[in-house]
Amino acid sequence: MVFNIQPKQKVFLTSLAVVSLIATACAGNQTTTSQGTGNSASPAATTAPSNLSGSVLIDGSSTVFPISEAMAEEFQKANPNVKVTVGSSGTGGGFKKFCNDETDITGASRPIKPSEVELCKKNNIEYIELPVAFDGLTVVVNPKNEFAKCLTVPELKKMWEPAAQGKIKSWNQIRSDFPDQPLGLYGAGTDSGTYDYFTAAIVGKEGESRGDFTASEDDNVLVQGVASDVNGLAFFGFAYYVQNKEKVRAVAIDGGNGCVEPSAETISNGTYQPLSRPEFIYVKKKSLERPEVEAMAKFYINPANANLISEVGYVPLPADIEQRVAVRIAERKTGSVFEGKGSTTGVKLKDLL
């Protein structure tokens, strides 16, 4: 019996082989038929409420992702023939793809860096920078922590600067009237735009901090860390604080003009400094010639969609800034108002636009 394949088996094996052959052949065929079409737009149906069709490729920061997802969802409801896809490969990863001509719009939780400006220039990618929302980096402590109600920027710097490594270990080294309790630090992973911005704002140099803190790319882990460590301190996006108000307490920040609690209002009017930061999208100028991309870009900053931004935990831009941003799209104003310096802190968006 062992020496022959049963007829049944033979049929099965042959069909398996045929199917795989067909699949490979088809994959080959596809090359010739769709080569050079660029996007895989399906023929537009005429019955749709809007006549836009095509596709919009969005990628970039995972911080901006919830905003882009909400925008894409509503935009597709209004324009069912447009395929909007959103990825989240991080601010840096997003710019790499964007400057390599692979995406139309990329989200960023910090302004474009000089190295990224270079990369885009090399590939002849012109872009328009659009702030779409505000986020406030929130410094939080355990709810049982009674003493740290407000911290100044120099105090935070003392905690986080590279020189603090191995030396600043106790709360009373930060301020003498704090108790002598061990300091537990939790922060965003060093690859994130959040880390870049926090270090630029607090330490003064982007990407430099002590190394002996618990780092995680997942902000929920940081929430867990502080919630279970009475002496813990962490920083993360405002949205994570809002969702975890019963587990952690926000610390007011004194940026030189008194203590300011993070809230939608203080973040939006720029008084929560220096940890209030704008979130951006960068739109490729060439893609803006396609009506669906232009409509998508305008959709982001349409005041009627501001509620989407607050719904996902961010702070919408004030109406006057939104108008100025809209002008940038209309005028096709390329380049960055931050002149490619990377994270810039303590500036008001209004003055720059």
Place this chain on the structure above:
Amino acid sequence: MTLPSQAFQDDSLDFKELKFFPDLPKRYKIDSVFKFASWAAVVIALSVLSILLIEVAIDGLSMINWQFLTSYPSRKPADAGILSPIVGTIWVMVLVALFSFPIGVGAGIFLEEFIADSFLENVIEVNIANLAAVPSIIYGLLGLQVFVRWLFPLTQGRTIISGALTLTLLVLPIIIIATREALRAVPGSMRQAGFALGATRWQVVRDIVFPQALPGILTGTILALSRGIGETAPLITIGALTYVAFLPPLSLEGLHSTFSVLPIQIFNWVSRPQQEFHLLAAGAIIVLMVLLLAMNGIAIYLRNRFQITR
């Protein structure tokens, strides 16, 4: 430890001097200690697994309903579903199976039956063993450069076919190794019987060795695919998307459609601030697990089917 039989063959030792103590109580004691240790290992492994499963089930089971399975992802947890990730996962897995089975099994047969014990085989064997241990994100970087960028005219960038080809690379070494193990388990006397009857090497492989090894090959293949189904890192690297609110057309054009898969959707939901999304992630984990169990079920079914007919 020297076994008595070995000592017996060794002329330099006088076997009369070897003393054998049949200390049965002690040996039975060691027996039971080992048995207990084995049991403990099983219990620990299973209880960790069941704690995980129970926790996920408590969080996720209430999330799974028809609406969850048939809606697209959404910013509103109540409206969110996993239709596009499920369909993406199925597309990718079917393609990976179609690509990796013929190539992997073919390579395994070639190495084991046609160039066994040659220098070339040794070189390839070492390389394949190394490839099987390469972290999956490296395959993602390779896929990004080769399939997404260089082969853009073929794959149209970050599409289902790019993802499937990347995962094919990832699972191929495992399939090749499993195939070779299955072929090695076929007794050499069967091959010799075939040759003695005048069969060519190809006839021996086709009619004798391969049918014998098929159940093992299928099991290995499905296990490899099960690894592929849970991979996130390489797909994120090649640029599989997180928010996709349409399905690939059920035609060849679907190969060039952008896509998302379940592990990416789970990863995204777990990292969101809202507790509701964490529950949705638990629901998606259960769905992924059911898909995985279904695949393993198919593996067991195929194995039994081919074993019975033999």
